[in-house]
Amino acid sequence: MSDEELRDQINKIAVEIEKIEVIAKQKETYIKSRIEEKFGPKMSEIESNLQNQQATLSELNNRIDDLNSKKKKLIPIVKNLEKEYNNLKKDKGKELNEKLKAIVKEKQVKTKAIDREIKLLEKELKAS
Numbered sequence: 532m533s534d535e536e537l538r539d540q541i542n543k544i545a546v547e548i549e550k551i552e553v554i555a556k557q558k559e560t561y562i563k564s565r566i567e568e569k570f571g572p573k574m575s576e577i578e579s580n581l582q583n584q585q586a587t588l589s590e591l592n593n594r595i596d597d598l599n600s601k602k603k604k605l606i607p608i609v610k611n612l613e614k615e616y617n618n619l620k621k622d623k624g625k626e627l628n629e630k631l632k633a634i635v636k637e638k639q640v641k642t643k644a645i646d647r648e649i650k651l652l653e654k655e656l657k658a659s
Contacts, residue, residue, distance in 0.1 A: 532540075
């Protein structure tokens with residue numbers, strides 16, 4: 532083959548390659564468009580919902596962190612108050628028990644004296 536024929540053949544192949552590239556580019560554009568039509572709206576809807584849910588989750592996490600912080604502060608306060616309450620309850624029971632025992636003892640002492648007096652009076656009554 533002559534140089535001219537070789538150049539013509541190279542040019543024909545180059546033109547063929549350009550046609551293939553143009554067709555491939557058109558197919559790519561078409562496929563991208565069809566895929567976007569198929570998935571785009573649903574993805575946009577889900578993306579919007581996802582952003583809303585992420586914002587809600589973030590807000591809840593902030594609240595949880597705040598509540599956990601308050602909980603950490605309240606736990607020792609509540610424990611101290613429970614301890615103080617239980618101690619007071621125990622002291623109240625002890626003091627009430629002591630006072631009631633004292634009343635019972637006082638009652639016994641007074642009634643013993645009165646019983647003795649009654650017995651003495653009954654003896655006098657029998658003797659007369």
